[in-house]
Amino acid sequence: MNQLFSGNAIDVMKKKFGQNFDVNEEVAKSSLYFANVDEHVDFPRPISHKVVYMGGTGKVKAKPLEKKFEDIMQKSKKGVILVSFGSVALSINMPQEVKQVFLETFKKFPDITFLWKYEKDEHKIAEGYENVVTDKWVPQNDLLEHPKLLGFVSHGGMNSVQEGASKGVPMVMIPLFADQHRNSKMLEYRNMAVVLNRKELTVEKLTEALKKIIEDDSYRKNAKRISALIAAKPMSAEERIVKYTEFAAKFGPDLNLDMEGRHLNFVQFYCLDIILPAILLAAVVNYY
Structure with a gap:
């Protein structure tokens, strides 16, 4: 998640919330995550249900040219x-x-x-x-x-x-x-x-x-x-922000959207406990 924030942004957050402030943990614990991009423009990919696309917020209607x-x-x-x-x-x-x-x-x-x-x-x-x-x-x-x-x-x-x-x-x-x-x-x-x-x-x-x-x-x-x-989207970006914010405010951080994967350690997340024994077994078999 660090790539979402510049070093300066993280320093500002730590000054405001304390040196122990962990931006990754705070983002992970958040009720929802608003993404400033439109889903019809962004790359299609599997994402958490916490992600709410709100690209185009504040889009101003075009005026006649001077x-x-x-x-x-x-x-x-x-x-x-x-x-x-x-x-x-x-x-x-x-x-x-x-x-x-x-x-x-x-x-x-x-x-x-x-x-x-x-x-x-x-x-x-x-x-x-x-x-x-x-x-x-x-x-x-x-x-x-x-x-x-x-x-x-x-x-x-x-x-x-x-x-x-x-x-x-x-x-x-x-x-x-x-x-x-x-x-x-x-x-x-x-x-x-x-x-x-x-x-x-x-x-x-x-x-x-x-x-x-x-x-x-x-x-x-x-x-x-x-x-x-x-x-033609059913809801504008502004409507999404308002409705999802009200929803999160009503039910709090626990919206049943937390992914278990964020609690896995490095070995578990990358399946190293499965991959490494398999590689080791293949190496032993080939050696003998």
């Missing part, structure tokens, strides 16, 4: 591709050669407008590239729902993944660190995204990835299907 962004969408000949790497990994901090890979790739699609969240206008990064528009801030949630949006180039942050999936937008994922790699692979598994390695990014690879999500209609169809599944 004039400057609506004009960008309408003036584009074929459509628009949004390029944004979130609020932590800023585009201005990209190595110059990576910026050039993006620009030279965008140039290969003259009928498509690339709206790039780039944080310093004074860099004039898109000067000379007629189909590239930059802005310090973009209304991502609203843009993703626009009918002329063709795709989304993203770093794979969970908010971007949830918004892109809920809006049914095919994506090109270039994960940078932490959970972004897994988040990106989830969408690749659902066949609604192409994942690229940031360390191996070239004009050729980025061009091929963009052509896939634009020209291969299966990516858009899969993305729209995921979006429809999310929208």
Whole structure:
């Protein structure tokens, strides 16, 4: 369970609750575990009944675009591709050669407008590239729902993944660190995204990835299907949180959901008491 928490997060918890605070034990004893991901996006796998998916909490309904962004969408000949790497990994901090890979790739699609969240206008990064528009801030949630949006180039942050999936937008994922790699692979598994390695990014690879999500209609169809599944769920994320929290508050930690496996020691959990004697017996037989 440690991989769910950074070292800093664990230090903060220990300062607040004491040095003997064991985050693994506290999570194991909890009534329920809320997972910030949608089950129709996440990898299917056997999980404890304690896990409650609540991805998409606080999803904001898209608003009409302000004039400057609506004009960008309408003036584009074929459509628009949004390029944004979130609020932590800023585009201005990209190595110059990576910026050039993006620009030279965008140039290969003259009928498509690339709206790039780039944080310093004074860099004039898109000067000379007629189909590239930059802005310090973009209304991502609203843009993703626009009918002329063709795709989304993203770093794979969970908010971007949830918004892109809920809006049914095919994506090109270039994960940078932490959970972004897994988040990106989830969408690749659902066949609604192409994942690229940031360390191996070239004009050729980025061009091929963009052509896939634009020209291969299966990516858009899969993305729209995921979006429809999310929208049609019997309960919204907010309803799940409220109802399951009230349920846990009523009955306490003992909801008959505790798994016996968490009480097994290392030898029992990995069946070493069964495997090692079998290996030893096979070794003795072969030796004689």
